[in-house]
Amino acid sequence: MPTASAALAHRPMDLLNRLASPDPDIKLKALREIKNQIIGNRTKKLAFLKLGAIPTVASILAEADSQLAQGDVSIADKNSNHYNYNIIIQSAAVLGSFACGFDAGVRAVLDAGAFPYLVRLLSNPDEKVVDASARSIRMIYQSKLTPKYEFLKDKKMEFLISLLNSESENVTGLGASIITHSCETSLEQTSLCDAGVLHKLLSLLDGSLCQRDASLESLAALFRNNPEVISKFVGPESGRALGSIMGLTKDRNPRTRLLSCMCLIVIRNSSSCYLQDIGIKTKLVHLLLELLDDPGQVGDEAPFVFSSLIMEKEDLQKLAFEANALDKFSNHLQNFRLHPKRFQGILLALADICSKLESCRSRFLSLQVLNLVIDALTHDSADVRTAACICIRSVTRSIKNLCAGYFMNEVLVIPLVQLLNDPLASVQVAALGALSNILVDFTTGKSTFVQCGGVKQLIQLSKSMDSTVRLNALWALKNMVFLADDRCKEGIFMELTASLLASLICDHDPFVQEQALAFVRNLIEGSISSVEFVFTESGIILDAVRKQLENTSKAEVGIQGMYVLCNLASGNEFHKEAVMQQLLSQVDNETQSFIIKFLQSNDSRLRTAAVWAIVNLTFPSSPGAFCRLVKLRSAGIVPQIRNMVNDPCLDVKLRVRTVLGQAMTFGDGLS
Amino acid sequence: MPVRVVETSAPSQISGAISEQISPPFCTLLSVGQTFSGTQNVSSLQKDEAWRVNVRIQGYDLDHGYLCGTMEALNVPMADTPVVTFWEGEIVDGKNYTFFTGKWEASAEDDIRHWTKFPSFSPFLCQVEVDGGKSLDLSNYPCIFLRWKEQYFVNVGTDCGLTIAGFYYVCFSCTDGSINGFYYDPNSSPFQKLELKSTNEGRSGFSFSSYELQ
Numbered sequence: 001m002p003t004a005s006a007a008l009a010h011r012p013m014d015l016l017n018r019l020a021s022p023d024p025d026i027k028l029k030a031l032r033e034i035k036n037q038i039i040g041n042r043t044k045k046l047a048f049l050k051l052g053a054i055p056t057v058a059s060i061l062a063e064a065d066s067q068l069a070q071g072d073v074s075i076a077d078k079n080s081n082h083y084n085y086n087i088i089i090q091s092a093a094v095l096g097s098f099a100c101g102f103d104a105g106v107r108a109v110l111d112a113g114a115f116p117y118l119v120r121l122l123s124n125p126d127e128k129v130v131d132a133s134a135r136s137i138r139m140i141y142q143s144k145l146t147p148k149y150e151f152l153k154d155k156k157m158e159f160l161i162s163l164l165n166s167e168s169e170n171v172t173g174l175g176a177s178i179i180t181h182s183c184e185t186s187l188e189q190t191s192l193c194d195a196g197v198l199h200k201l202l203s204l205l206d207g208s209l210c211q212r213d214a215s216l217e218s219l220a221a222l223f224r225n226n227p228e229v230i231s232k233f234v235g236p237e238s239g240r241a242l243g244s245i246m247g248l249t250k251d252r253n254p255r256t257r258l259l260s261c262m263c264l265i266v267i268r269n270s271s272s273c274y275l276q277d278i279g280i281k282t283k284l285v286h287l288l289l290e291l292l293d294d295p296g297q298v299g300d301e302a303p304f305v306f307s308s309l310i311m312e313k314e315d316l317q318k319l320a321f322e323a324n325a326l327d328k329f330s331n332h333l334q335n336f337r338l339h340p341k342r343f344q345g346i347l348l349a350l351a352d353i354c355s356k357l358e359s360c361r362s363r364f365l366s367l368q369v370l371n372l373v374i375d376a377l378t379h380d381s382a383d384v385r386t387a388a389c390i391c392i393r394s395v396t397r398s399i400k401n402l403c404a405g406y407f408m409n410e411v412l413v414i415p416l417v418q419l420l421n422d423p424l425a426s427v428q429v430a431a432l433g434a435l436s437n438i439l440v441d442f443t444t445g446k447s448t449f450v451q452c453g454g455v456k457q458l459i460q461l462s463k464s465m466d467s468t469v470r471l472n473a474l475w476a477l478k479n480m481v482f483l484a485d486d487r488c489k490e491g492i493f494m495e496l497t498a499s500l501l502a503s504l505i506c507d508h509d510p511f512v513q514e515q516a517l518a519f520v521r522n523l524i525e526g527s528i529s530s531v532e533f534v535f536t537e538s539g540i541i542l543d544a545v546r547k548q549l550e551n552t553s554k555a556e557v558g559i560q561g562m563y564v565l566c567n568l569a570s571g572n573e574f575h576k577e578a579v580m581q582q583l584l585s586q587v588d589n590e591t592q593s594f595i596i597k598f599l600q601s602n603d604s605r606l607r608t609a610a611v612w613a614i615v616n617l618t619f620p621s622s623p624g625a626f627c628r629l630v631k632l633r634s635a636g637i638v639p640q641i642r643n644m645v646n647d648p649c650l651d652v653k654l655r656v657r658t659v660l661g662q663a664m665t666f667g668d669g670l671s
Numbered sequence: 672m673p674v675r676v677v678e679t680s681a682p683s684q685i686s687g688a689i690s691e692q693i694s695p696p697f698c699t700l701l702s703v704g705q706t707f708s709g710t711q712n713v714s715s716l717q718k719d720e721a722w723r724v725n726v727r728i729q730g731y732d733l734d735h736g737y738l739c740g741t742m743e744a745l746n747v748p749m750a751d752t753p754v755v756t757f758w759e760g761e762i763v764d765g766k767n768y769t770f771f772t773g774k775w776e777a778s779a780e781d782d783i784r785h786w787t788k789f790p791s792f793s794p795f796l797c798q799v800e801v802d803g804g805k806s807l808d809l810s811n812y813p814c815i816f817l818r819w820k821e822q823y824f825v826n827v828g829t830d831c832g833l834t835i836a837g838f839y840y841v842c843f844s845c846t847d848g849s850i851n852g853f854y855y856d857p858n859s860s861p862f863q864k865l866e867l868k869s870t871n872e873g874r875s876g877f878s879f880s881s882y883e884l885q
Binding site: 433617 | 698704730732739741757813822825845871872875876877878879881884
């Protein structure tokens with residue numbers, strides 16, 4: 001009958017004390033009790049970990065192992081051998097359990113130096129010891145924290161092959177898990193393939209459940225982005241191997257079905273030779289949608305596998321749409337108390353389905369679940385918050401709805417602006433992505449955003465130490481000033497300041513430079529007075545633009561900078577002369593204008609932008625056009641343009657002809 | 672004296688292998704933010720009338736042959752204010768859309784009848800009659816053909832006495848950004864002409880802004 005003292009004896013501290021007992025029976029019982037308490041119980045794992053259980057168990061393992069190694073067999077020793085074996089088995093099991101799904105446990109097991117002991121035990125004559133250590137090592141290899149297995153180092157491949165050739169199911173499973181964990185580079189994939197691993201893994205597909213699942217995961221690791229390895233697997237025997245994997249998509253076990261889908265998707269994505277027909281595509285879509293209904297880990301992982309199938313692939317997104325994937329995922333969103341992993345997966349899958357097709361976005365919006373996605377913006381899990389932002393970013397690609405002002409409302413904007421203050425930069429960047437789209441708004445004047453402090457936040461983030469954050473903050477600002485009215489532009493510019501803008505144009509990251517220049521381009525387009533922005537503070541912005549145009553080797557920076565000059569050159573005489581000064585200030589007998597290098601660029605967008613600037617400088621209705629034309633001719637710019645009369649890009653060719661046509665209006669002498 | 676622009680090569684046909692780029696070229700004058708103004712002739716048997724019209728491009732998705740924007744009609748007799756509509760466009764690119772409309776009560780004959788009113792269309796007529804122009808290489812042709820369909824009124828109610836039931840056949844000139852169009856609605860006067868030019872909105876030259884969706 002349970003007593004108070006019996007219950008007390010199972011407290012973690014007491015159990016640890018009993019581990020230190022010299023009596024092997026007490027030690028063994030304590031190990032078993034700890035094992036039973038921590039299985040599947042993260043809280044208990046943490047509690048024992050904090051009390052230093054892991055190093056204690058690791059040294060028990062080491063001690064028991066060395067005692068066994070001393071090898072002298074007598075009746076008394078047989079008894080102690082029995083205990084030693086069982087202590088080894090239980091302590092290996094305890095260590096494995098600590099490592100299972102618990103990164104802190106993995107770290108502690110590795111730090112305690114238990115790993116080499118566990119590996120040595122794989123060669124133990126006792127089957128049960130081998131199994132226990134194999135299971136434990138396998139759990140350790142499920143963690144990303146575990147150091148990579150270096151296949152290509154001395155004897156490592158040999159050892160791995162010996163694992164795969166073992167009679168023990170747990171050991172072969174371990175071999176496969178090591179491949180899943182550590183096989184990354186194409187050299188490793190090829191070396192494993194050359195060592196005959198494919199054949200072995202194929203045979204494991206006919207093995208036990210555990211072997212099949214382990215094999216499927218390791219095959220995926222071998223196939224990933226490696227069409228040669230795939231063809232070595234699929235090619236022989238008229239595709240029997242592929243048939244085995246396809247067969248497993250009908251397995252009773254949902255995890256096997258999921259892993260076989262995952263494996264087939266890896267093959268599809270890595271090699272254009274296999275599994276490209278509509279039949280298999282449709283089948284995979286339906287299989288994964290079915291697996292979504294699994295209440296456990298399989299259902300949590302299914303959305304991620306679904307995303308890997310459809311990501312960046314319009315044809316698959318269309319199939320998903322036709323299979324009512326949006327409805328199915330949306331229904332799951334409405335489940336109360338979604339596990340964070342599943343929540344993240346569903347949000348990312350919805351984002352992928354809506355990433356390219358307007359029909360998908362329309363359907364999503366019609367399902368009225370956007371509010372659930374908005375709720376996820378305040379979830380405890382950063383992964384869920386990020387996934388919600390990514391979902392919103394996809395949906396807000398709907399130009400039609402942006403034009404209608406559908407997204408510029410408090411319900412959506414306020415929580416996104418709040419995420420600009422999130423402690424994690426990755427969440428901030430995701431929120432900036434969504435806001436960048438929403439800020440392309442043609443109807444409401446963006447006052448909602450301004451009123452909730454959005455502009456201040458964006459400008460603050462444009463000063464971030466993290467260049468990705470700076471880039472995305474500027475991207476949002478750039479979209480915001482597109483076709484914005486003067487008041488809006490003024491408000492943003494005053495907050496941003498000319499000096500900050502100039503320093504962003506000269507940022508060391510060219511992607512940031514590009515966005516800053518694109519911002520200026522939009523800022524000075526529209527009403528003629530907005531051109532004056534570039535002259536504030538003695539023209540530091542214009543100087544910064546020129547500096548970047550002179551120094552950049554990145555086409556996109558050149559394109560945006562040239563459009564700044566183009567837009568400036570569409571202004572009045574003063575503005576056009578300012579552009580001339582930028583173009584010609586460094587020009588002498590040795591140095592040519594930076595615009596010549598742009599006119600000669602391989603990038604047609606850059607050539608187009610450069611020619612437009614010249615169109616504007618020589619625009620016939622302006623009084624100074626002729627003088628500018630003369631100067632541009634002397635600087636070699638007009639002759640360069642003349643050489644582009646048959647440019648392969650139609651847009652460039654037509655603008656070149658505009659320049660030459662304009663030149664002709666000034667009469668002969670220049671032709 | 673203006674330079675005579677040398678005509679680009681005649682539109683070619685692709686036989687056998689399909690060339691990568693057969694869709695119309697991208698033209699900066701037809702990009703987002705660009706504005707056009709001109710008139711739409713709304714004459715009927717009873718009277719001769721023209722409305723001033725301003726158009727702005729708001730969205731452009733080359734991959735899907737899509738564009739959209741607003742159309743603002745001024746001096747509309749029935750309205751107190753300018754009437755603004757939102758329209759969506761189909762770019763005839765041989766991939767997403769052909770010269771055949773296939774909807775909006777426009778038959779193939781209606782299509783041919785309207786497209787042939789654009790002089791720039793004439794080199795394509797024979798091929799379009801055969802297959803809607805699917806196999807034409809439009810990548811170097813200095814005109815872009817589109818259909819524009821107004822979707823809703825932005826600033827007035829549907830009871831304003833105006834209709835947006837029809838659509839426009841449109842020809843855009845890459846050379847100077849001019850737009851010509853014909854409105855088609857079986858229930859309205861035929862061939863109401865839209866004529867627009869690229870505007871500079873008070874500037875002495877062309878200016879370009881842009882947004883990028885993430």
